[in-house]
Amino acid sequence: EVQLLESGGGLVQPGESLRLSCAASGFTFSSYVMTWVRQAPGKGLEWLSAIGGGGSSSYYSDSVKGRFTISRDNSNNTLYLQMSSLRAEDTAVYYCAKGGGNWVSYFDSWGQGTLVTVSS
Amino acid sequence: EIVLTQSPGTLSLSPGERATLSCRASQSVSSNYLAWYQQKPGQAPRLLIFGASSRATGIADRFSGSGSGTDFTLTVSRLEPEDFAVYYCQQYGSSPRTFGQGTKVEIK
Numbered sequence: 001e002v003q004l005l006e007s008g009g010g011l012v013q014p015g016e017s018l019r020l021s022c023a024a025s026g027f028t029f030s031s032y033v034m035t036w037v038r039q040a041p042g043k044g045l046e047w048l049s050a051i052g053g054g055g056s057s058s059y060y061s062d063s064v065k066g067r068f069t070i071s072r073d074n075s076n077n078t079l080y081l082q083m084s085s086l087r088a089e090d091t092a093v094y095y096c097a098k099g100g101g102n103w104v105s106y107f108d109s110w111g112q113g114t115l116v117t118v119s120s
Numbered sequence: 121e122i123v124l125t126q127s128p129g130t131l132s133l134s135p136g137e138r139a140t141l142s143c144r145a146s147q148s149v150s151s152n153y154l155a156w157y158q159q160k161p162g163q164a165p166r167l168l169i170f171g172a173s174s175r176a177t178g179i180a181d182r183f184s185g186s187g188s189g190t191d192f193t194l195t196v197s198r199l200e201p202e203d204f205a206v207y208y209c210q211q212y213g214s215s216p217r218t219f220g221q222g223t224k225v226e227i228k
Contacts, residue, residue, distance in 0.1 A: 035217075044219055044222045045159075045165065045210070045222075046219065047210075047216055047217040050217075059215060059216070061216050062216070095165075104151075104153060106153075106155035106167060106170040107155070107157075107165075108170075108176065109167075111164060112163075112164055
């Protein structure tokens with residue numbers, strides 16, 4: 001059974017940094033594209049970033065490009081999202097999601113999410 | 121960027137009724153790479169449909185997807201109590217991946 005467990009969320013002040021983790025199990029982690037999606041309180045879903053199975057290719061939405069960095073540790077089956085220069089509008093639940101074996105794929109498994117609150 | 125517009129924003133129906141949800145894209149979705157997700161309060165989204173019309177593993181056959189190009193539909197043939205939720209469409213054929221704003225299906 002695929003399991004994704006996010007951690008690392010919390011309350012931070014504007015301008016600070018935070019690193020989210022997503023521990024994966026139940027599948028061959030290194031074979032799949034992984035993605036971060038967020039959801040602001042009471043709002044819809046927003047795709048943020050994706051990383052290829054080998055970790056060498058990654059993509060970002062314009063809203064986080066230059067501030068967020070996606071990475072993965074295939075030896076420990078863990079996905080990361082390093083967030084810097086955080087803003088109030090980054091307040092959201094952050095989900096990691098499993099993609100397919102190539103870039104063109106839907107998200108077939110999701111974690112339960114971790115809440116990030118950016119406030120002074 | 122492909123903008124997905126879902127309608128209606130809210131659908132008020134009774135259990136047993138048919139639900140028809142629309143997702144319209146601002147430009148053609150490549151190879152019908154269109155997915156539908158269901159989200160209940162406090163839960164993560166769950167994949168229902170991919171490739172516009174293929175049901176994900178374990179999804180009841182009362183859920184069906186159709187459409188191509190720029191117009192897509194999710195149909196729930198007979199609403200069960202557990203189907204009242206928010207539904208999102210998403211395209212995964214172009215970058216950046218984008219979601220619709222969601223349709224809430226509520227109990228009438």
